[in-house]
Amino acid sequence: MAFGRLERTKGSQPMSDINMTPLVDVMLVLVVIFILTAPLMASSIRLDLPRSEGATPGAAPQFVTLVVDATGQAFLDDQPLSQPALAERLRRIGAERPDTEVQLRADAAVPYGRVVEVMGAAHLAGLQRIGFVAEPQALGAPSAPAKAP
Helix, strand or coil: CCCCCCCCCCCCCCCCCCCHHHHHHHHHHHHHHHHHHHHHHCCCCCCCCCCHHHHHHCCCCCCEEECCCCCCCCCCEEEEEEEHHHHHHHHHHHHCCCCCCEEECCCCCCCCCCHHHHHHHHHHHHCCCCCCCCCCCCCCCCCCCCCCC
């Protein structure tokens, strides 16, 4: 055997299949990047809108502040008014701007009947939008129990 041929063994062949693990890793990273950046790209659309006189935004809603203090005195935009004077002023406001909102602030000590009188005057004046204004309660503070008359 000294003069014979040496047998050659075949070495490792090059791999002809794609290694899927790095491919999947890269795809998952790209999906995460697209998920994070998609909202940013959608909100950053810049438009040059055409100009038009008829396309003006609507005016801010108008409101009047109606306050009833602890004694039952009514104030319209910080001016004290008697019940007939209040009804007249609300009627004029309702005739000029019927979409005006009334922001009603009433003291906690005011009887419910007085609040209803003021609301009724606003309703009769043609003001249909009435908002009640209250102070927010402190976090963790217990609510005050209702007092019996």
